[in-house]
Amino acid sequence: MEKWIEKFPQDLQQKVAEVDRMIAPQLAAVDEMVLYNQQRILDLYRKYHVAEEDLVGSTGYGYDDIGRDKLEDIFADYFKCDDALVRPQMVSGTHAISTALFASLMPGDTLYYMTGMPYDTIQQVIGIVGDNPGSMKEYGIKFAYTPLKDGKIDYDAVGKKLNQDKSIKVIAIQRSRGYATRDSFTVAEIKKMIEFVKQIAPKAIIFIDNCYGEFTEKDEPTFYGADLMAGSMYKNAGAGVAKSGAFLVGRHDLIMRASSRLFAPGPGKGEGATYGYQRDFYRGFFLAPHTTGEAVKGAIFTAALLEKMGAEVSPKWNAPRTDLVQTVIFHEREAMIKFCASIQHNSPLNAFVDPIPSEMDNYEDEIIMASGSFVEGSTIELSSDGPLREPYALYIQGGLSYAHVKVAITNAVNETYYKK
Known part of the structure; x- marks a missing residue:
């Protein structure tokens, strides 16, 4: 039976396997936090x-x-x-x-x-x-x-x-x-x-x-x-x-x-x-603790894999997490656009669309944005965006499931770093 990872180059497969082993303790800690927050929510629904x-x-x-x-x-x-x-x-x-x-x-x-x-x-x-x-x-x-x-x-x-x-x-x-x-x-x-x-x-x-x-x-x-x-x-x-x-x-x-x-x-x-x-x-x-936990786990994976590729990321994969946002700094306009486009191409909606840098209300610079979400602008769903200005930082956030984030980010790494 073919595995999802087998379509990628051997080097990328190896890096993903290394990341999986490396981040396992962090993912387990997220699961414990989710259990704690879920119990609090459940108690309140019962209380009221x-x-x-x-x-x-x-x-x-x-x-x-x-x-x-x-x-x-x-x-x-x-x-x-x-x-x-x-x-x-x-x-x-x-x-x-x-x-x-x-x-x-x-x-x-x-x-x-x-x-x-x-x-x-x-x-x-x-x-x-x-x-x-x-x-x-x-x-x-x-x-x-x-x-x-x-x-x-x-x-x-x-x-x-x-x-x-x-x-x-x-x-x-x-x-x-x-x-x-x-x-x-x-x-x-x-x-x-x-x-x-x-x-x-x-x-x-x-x-x-x-x-x-x-x-x-x-x-x-x-x-x-x-x-x-x-x-x-x-x-x-x-x-x-x-x-x-x-x-x-x-x-x-x-x-x-x-x-x-x-x-x-x-x-x-x-x-x-x-x-x-x-x-x-x-x-x-009621679902917020679980879904947020999935997004946080996705951000940890994203940071770890991009670090393996030599990218500058913030926060680091093993740093404390306090929100959904994962920053990847490309220092190049075209690399930022390419990675963002791959996230769009691995979204459940509008995967056939190419994100184009453009002006946007309330922003001073051109913005590039990938968001194939079921709810428009829902950044608990996997999305990425950022202003096209130095240092060309892409802000990646969300993910309704860890599995989706893992698949999408691995594809984006493949498109950006392995294909010429």
Whole structure:
């Protein structure tokens, strides 16, 4: 019986076998984390008596949506927060972040990123780049940030900024690297950031952009005092099942402000129909630990195999994992395009399509993107993207199954490194 690996060159077959042996302990550790997180989710579904009627959803205004309210209680409980907002009306992680920040800031207040410059789409929300109507800049909300020092928090500079600028109201922490080459921040590192901020600016709102981070560790930033946190339902928390939506978790007063911003002052959380989304939200959140674990295992394999090929990767295959993102730095435009194209060609949808570098809303550089996903933009499904600028770093994320990631990445390595 022919094995999947036998179509590849002998050298690549040998490297894959070496990688399998090398990463086995890391994959076993991921499995243990998945078991821990899955037990927590199961306990909550049992605690809140989730039933068939909770999956139906509502129409119109969305009043008295018992299933929606129960799911938000489950989210709040899982993330150890006062309250949650889990809604299809938030169309992306960026939308959830924008909703949270606009709800928490007033004209004259300062939004401060202690983790360096935020990624491209948030720069558009703030008004640093682009000329879009309705940005924070247009509303008179100020922005400041402190650059990282060797990829880590510059605590001396952050402390100085917090002591000097009393207009800072929201302090933002971006967990994932975005389109940077720095390491994503672990929960342990974020815990240290939160403790530091609370000593100097105890009244400031600590906001976490947690996109790509949920379920990649046993702990979450909200366990350690973060006031407000955002994530996407078609990344980790929706397991590739949720077709849209995003969530916020945090302090009750901040969630209420966010719901007023999302809907209208007055109705707030009481409105917002869930129609065809509730079943997917419940199923997706239940599957999230497992699916996230599959994606993390795929990222470990990707890093290990690309390292074998001599590529520069971040994080390394044996480094701590705190999100889904695996960076491969090609230093060459054509190699980056070729690898990305191979991922597209090994996707379940649109495998016949060649990704073409192009301009994209909210981004300053040409972007290349491979995403043959069942849900558009679902980065819990295997995808890759990156701006075509030095050092030509491709950001690979997701994978509904470890098997798919392994097959697709091995094919991409073969196309990029073995075929001329």
